[in-house]
Amino acid sequence: PSKGAESMETNLRIGIRIISKMPSIIAAFDRMRNGKDIIPPNNSLGHAANFLYMLKGELPDEEDARTLDVALILHEDHGLNASTFASMVTASTLSDMYSAIVSGIGTLKGPLHGGANERVLKMLNEIGKPEKAEKYIMNAIAEHRKIMGFGHRVYKAYDPRARILKDFAEKISKKRRDMTLIQIGEKIEKVMIRELSKKGIFPNVDFYSGIVYHFLGIPTDIFTPIFAMSRVVGWVSHIIEYTQANRIFRPRGIYNGPIDVEYVPIEERG
The missing domain is CATH 1.10.580.10 (Citrate Synthase, domain 1)
Known part of the structure; x- marks a missing residue:
């Protein structure tokens, strides 16, 4: 180095x-x-x-x-x-x-930060069939569970990267003659947009990338x-x-805890 x-x-x-x-x-x-x-x-x-x-x-x-x-x-x-x-x-x-x-x-x-597409693929395999997707997602929403591959700190609309990857996921699924994962994904997307788009929650880059990598033979x-x-x-x-x-990063922290707290000597603390 x-x-x-x-x-x-x-x-x-x-x-x-x-x-x-x-x-x-x-x-x-x-x-x-x-x-x-x-x-x-x-x-x-x-x-x-x-x-x-x-x-x-x-x-x-x-x-x-x-x-x-x-x-x-x-x-x-x-x-x-x-x-x-x-x-x-x-x-x-x-x-x-x-x-x-x-x-x-x-x-x-x-x-x-990383690993969301792994958990998306795990979710798709757990659902198993497109017809089971809506019930799974509705239960997850009711239980306030996070749906991996949706929502973004910056994008409050459909992640443009996800649109491109969805197209490639569809193409490679057809090429491999296995449409199950992409069909489950598309069903999830439809339900999530219907239920949560008003909150700015849409597919992000991780949602379809796992399908792409899976069909490329990547572990x-x-x-x-x-x-x-x-x-x-x-x-x-x-x-x-x-x-x-260059300038070294040195952010300031803003204290938001209690103020004017009386000092208690160590030997008197419970």
Whole structure:
């Protein structure tokens, strides 16, 4: 690792290296845990196609490679989300690029930021059939349970990324000749919009991405690492941009607890 306070050229070089290695690391991890040989990158393939090749050991067709490429593009940046902000905070101290990216990964690990598409896929499989979807969702709403893949801190309308991924989810479902998951998803979407759209709750990017990854043959438990594989582009870009006119992040906390409280000596406290 470098010592921090690097030039833009150095950070760009390091950032590109991190971006390029993420797919190799994730694919190698999955193959090693399954007792398979690691597959080195194929220099003739693009970023998305190479990942599928290293993960599965066979060349993806053009349609599958394009599908993953679009999914990665849609996830690579989204303003000052939690992981991007964490990366920038670390970088603003003039720590090194590697440490800043680790901050982003650690933040993405939290279930309120990463992992929603895994839980969407789990929900779809739990429902099992399209005709069971409405009852499931209505019960969940009545019990005030969170429906994964819906709602967003910024979007109070239909997430435009979700519209694109829905189209790709439909196409790959038809290609795999298995429409069950997408039909359940579409039924859930219809019920949720009917019941909660007035509150600004619509499908977000996570709702259909799990179906896409599932039919690309990607194991469910590496959905979040793939999120990091994509979002690392945004982390690196924001870090490089911000540190060109760097100022350390130092927000002020506003105290809202009790005031004018009488001091009680330690020995008198109960």
